Amino acid sequence: MKKGLTIGHLYPDLLNLYGDRGNIQCLRKRLEWRGYEADVLEFTLDDKIDFNRLDLVLLGGGSDREQMIVCKKLRDIRKDFSAFVEDGGAVLAVCGGYQLLGHYYDTQEGRIEGLSLVDLYTEQGSPRLISNEVIIGPDFSMPIVGFENHGGRTFIGENRPLGQVKFGFGNNGQDGQEGVLYRNVVGTYLHGPLLPKNPHVCDYLLSRALERKYGEASLEPLDDTQEEEANRSIVKRFAGGNA
Amino acid sequence: MGVRTSAAIAAAKIMSAACRLIGKQGVTYAGKLAMRIDPGILKKLSGQVEKKILVVCGTNGKTTTNNLLCAALEGEGNRVVCNRTGSNMLMGVAAAFVLAADLRGRLRADYACIEIDEASAVRVFPHMKPDLMILTNLFRDQLDRYGEIDLTMEKLSDAIKLVPDLEIAVNADDPLCTWLAQESGRKTVTFGISRQVYTEQSSREIREGQFCKCCGTALEYSFYHYSQMGDYRCPKCGFARPPIRYDAAEVSLSDGLAFTVDGRRISVDYRGFYNIYNILAAYAGATEAGEALPHLDGVLKGYDPAFGRNELFSIGGARVLLNLAKNPAGFNQNISSVMTDTSPKDLIIVINDNAQDGTDVSWLWDVDFDRLADESVRSVTVSGIRGRDMQLRLKYVDIPSTLEESVEEAIRKRLADGCGNLYVLVNYTALYHTHQILKEMEKRK
Structure with a gap:
């Protein structure tokens, strides 16, 4: 049987604000180009999610209103989702999805309860942090670039960040950190979408998921000239010699 | 009107002329200058409009709808103030009035047709009280802004609150616009396309407002026209598409566009399903303003699409079509209209x-x-800052x-090695520059 991954896209009908389809498309293509199968399952709020079937989970961003709708549902899946994460399941959570990874997001309209999958929390701040963003992280060979647009200020405590901010605001505009890395979970405010211009982050997630499933992951290199040029042009334009 | 008003108008006119001389649009600067010299100028001038002030709001199709509306009213012999170039924030609106006034501060206008940026309406309405708002559609657009x-x-809702006797002509096929109009409590008239046109329904298209604005339940649709436009209802609270007063019936999409409204057949030779809404909205607006529009057919036939909206150029025997595409809904509509041309391109x-x-x-x-993966698409070239x-x-x-860094180079190369049928899709700030390049090339050849 052909090797492959099953990717669960959580609530794309609600959390689809910043081109999240691009992240799914990137994961899918970079598997297929290497001869793996990619099976993408889209879940709506009424679907029952069997995390045992999933290798990789994507939780995207939505407006505060939509996040509020989603958070009511999260209580039902919290236990299974948490077991998935603790077992080394790969997760990409972007923007609103990133905030939902934590304990809570305090907004003016009240508290949005999170999944408590990662020890972090978010508070609403003003103004919104809107910018292109360039970060560098010790786990990644090339800078990570994207766009951030968030009112929430996220604090990750003792957790490892995805990277250090070279341009832009990051988690909270104060501590110079962006995103979080916890087990095989990547949480970040970076969209754009994140993965196409950061193929190294995409391959990081795919490797982790393949390792968990098959015990080893050998991802053959792809021709990433266009991806790398697109990444480099953002780094050069915004961070200059800073990254 | 006073010295200050005259000075403001004179300064703005000089500024606008100077900008044109150096090849810039300059409308916004002219408006800014006039408002700085006389902050009350927009109020004074808009107060002189004799019949009605009509505004067009919504994400896509504002410029086309507004210019069609203006042309329809002018076609009946009215004098109309219009922000034709699409400068639709406070300063652009001010400029439209200032540049139409004489130096004594007198405006001779029966109507004003003004398109307004959704976020700017709340800044414009303290200066200018519209009689009718045409609300076209709401899509995701420029999330960063x-x-x-x-x-x-x-923001739109706050703006509407500033004008107590505003009437709204709303696109009933859009649940977001409809909800906004209903919530406002203002007198509302609807336009739309009541029957299904496309038999195939794409399931992947991004659709806004899939959840009822009243109660949060997922809306049910009996069909979609495109994006979230269609026949919707909420299974829980009863919110639903209202009855349509101006209904485009017997829609035909082959060979241009045609439909019937109020028993009159309207047909034009340009394409794009969204243009049905644009024409319909303009028709509804002008009719609500009290015009019978006996000359409408002639106006629509002679109508030149707005700057960069399906604008056709002929360069050395090649057919070049320039179109603005600035957000997903607009782009998807553009792709549909490109793909209805089945010849090589x-x-x-x-x-x-x-x-x-x-x-x-x-x-x-x-x-x-x-959807561009089709053998009729011979080549795709990308350019621009992004x-x-x-790619x-x-x-x-x-x-x-x-990838071509220079837009001019891209056009030149594809004219040289392409198949003579070129489509150029650009987003907002690329439009003016690309338009000028094409105009120049058309002149030279």
């Missing part, structure tokens, strides 16, 4: 990320570019493309 669509709706896509475009280009991934993002977007649906 407007924020989430909910915020845009709040080359395509150039120019994407910038300047402030007016939205600095966040993630919306490119919400556009269904996979040409590389565009990646296409790569991930297996469509190869060529």
Whole structure:
């Protein structure tokens, strides 16, 4: 049987604000180009999610209103989702999805309860942090670039960040950190979408998921000239010699 | 009117003329200058409109709808003030009035047709009280500037509150616009397309407002026209598409567009399903304003699409069509209209990320570019500040493309080696520049 991954896209009908389809498309293509199968399952709020079937989970961003709708549902899946994460399941959570990874997001309209999958929390701040963003992280060979647009200020405590901010605001505009890395979970405010211009982050997630499933992951290199040029042009334009 | 008003008008006119001399549009500067010299000028001038002030709001189709509305009213012999170029924030609106006034501060106008940026309406309405608002559609657009669509709706709602006797002509097929109009409590008249036109319904298209604005339940649709436009109802609270007063019936999409409204057959030779809404909205607006429009057919036949909206150029025997595409809904509609042309074609896509475009280009991934994977599309060339993002977007649906740094170079090359049928799709700040390049080339050949 052909090797492959099953990717669960959580609530794309609600959390689809910043081109999240691009992240799914990137994961899918970079598997297929290497001869793996990619099976993408889209879940709506009424679907029952069997995390045992999933290798990789994507939780995207939505407006505060939509996040509020989603958070009511999260209580039902919290236990299974948490077991998935603790077992080394790969997760990409972007923007609103990133905030939902934590304990809570305090907004003016009240508290949005999170999944408590990662020890972090978010508070609403003003103004919104809107910018292109360039970060560098010790786990990644090339800078990570994207766009951030968030009112929430996220604090990750003792957790490892995805990277250090070279341009832009990051988690909270104060501590110079962006995103979080916890087990095989990547949480970040970076969209754009994140993965196409950061193929190294995409391959990081795919490797982790393949390792968990098959015990080893050998991802053959792809021709990433266009991806790398697109990444480099953002780094050069915004961070200059800073990254 | 006073010395101050005259000085403001004179200064703005000089500024506008000077800008034109150096090849800039300059409308915004002219408006800014006039408002600085006389902050009350927009109020004074808009108060002189004799019949009605009509405004067009919504994400897509504002400029086309507004210009059609203006042409329809002018076709009946009215004098109309119009912000034709699409400068639709406070300063652009001020400029439209100032440049139409004489130096004594007198405006001779029966109507004003003004398109207004969704987020700017709340700044414009303290100066200018419209009689009728045409609300076309609400889509995600420039999330970095407007924020989430909910915020845009709040701002529009605040603006409507400033005008107690405003009447709203609303696109009933859009649940977001309809909800906004109903919530406002203002007198409302509807336009729309009551029957299903497309038999195939794409399930992947990004649709806004899938959840009932009243109660949060998922809306049910008996069909979609495109995006979230269609026949919807909420299974829980009863919110639903209202009855349609101005209904486009017997829609035909072959060979241009045609439909019947109020028993009159309207047909035009330009394409794009969305243009049905644009024409219909203009028709509804002008009719509500009290015009019978006996000359409408002639007006529509002689109508030149607005600047860069399906604008046709002929360059050395090649047919070049320039079209603005600035957000997913608009882009998807553009792709539909490109693909109804089944003959061989080359395509150039120019994407910038300047402030007016939205600095966040993630919306490119919400556009269904996979529909361009067709043998009739001979080549795709990408350009603009975010040409590389565009190239990646296409790569991930297996469509190869060529990157050209310079738009002019891209056009020149595809005219030289292409098949003589070129489509140029550009976003906002790329439009003016690309338009000038094409105009120049057309003149030279």
